[in-house]
Amino acid sequence: MTKTKSKYTNDHFVPVKSIVNGMIILDNNYYITGVKIMPKNIFILDQLSQDSAIVNLRRVYDSIDYEFWMIAADRPVDINVYLSNLELLYNNSQNQIKKKLIRQDINKANMFMNNNVVDTEFYILFKDKDMQLCQKRIRNLINNLAQAGLTSYQTTNEDLRIIIDNFLNGGKSTTFGTVIG
Numbered sequence: 001m002t003k004t005k006s007k008y009t010n011d012h013f014v015p016v017k018s019i020v021n022g023m024i025i026l027d028n029n030y031y032i033t034g035v036k037i038m039p040k041n042i043f044i045l046d047q048l049s050q051d052s053a054i055v056n057l058r059r060v061y062d063s064i065d066y067e068f069w070m071i072a073a074d075r076p077v078d079i080n081v082y083l084s085n086l087e088l089l090y091n092n093s094q095n096q097i098k099k100k101l102i103r104q105d106i107n108k109a110n111m112f113m114n115n116n117v118v119d120t121e122f123y124i125l126f127k128d129k130d131m132q133l134c135q136k137r138i139r140n141l142i143n144n145l146a147q148a149g150l151t152s153y154q155t156t157n158e159d160l161r162i163i164i165d166n167f168l169n170g171g172k173s174t175t176f177g178t179v180i181g
Contacts, residue, residue, distance in 0.1 A: 034125035038151040056148035074118040
């Protein structure tokens with residue numbers, strides 16, 4: 001039996017068949033999916049609330065009886081729309097004090113843009129061959145995280161692409177266009 005050699009390097013070490021419905025489908029027909037957890041800064045809470053949040057999160061982890069991955073992925077922050085709105089406010093303002101304050105906000109926003117500011121996103125991912133079991137696990141994770149005071153939802157295709165980009169491309173998105181020969 002002969003194997004067909006792919007002309008793409010990634011085909012030799014990345015067994016991804018496709019990404020659909022918030023799931024990575026591998027060549028061996030396993031599904032990788034999970035939940036994205038909205039960040040919550042517990043360190044601005046009083047000590048009792050911090051301790052309670054940690055205990056609740058520990059309960060969530062203890063309820064998971066299968067292999068999972070806890071992933072933190074950086075996503076670049078795009079504040080261009082915000083900057084454009086500030087520029088419009090600046091241009092339409094007649095009050096010099098307001099203009100000065102808006103200019104300070106514009107300068108601060110530009111500083112963020114120049115320093116490659118990122119949002120850190122958190123995920124719990126797992127893999128399984130059973131689609132129904134995956135859906136059940138996602139529902140359980142979302143419910144358990146909600147009971148712990150955290151908001152979460154199933155990963156989207158875009159979330160999964162960001163995670164793959166972070167691991168394979170050092171966080172840089174691939175934006176290659178079509179090559180016409």
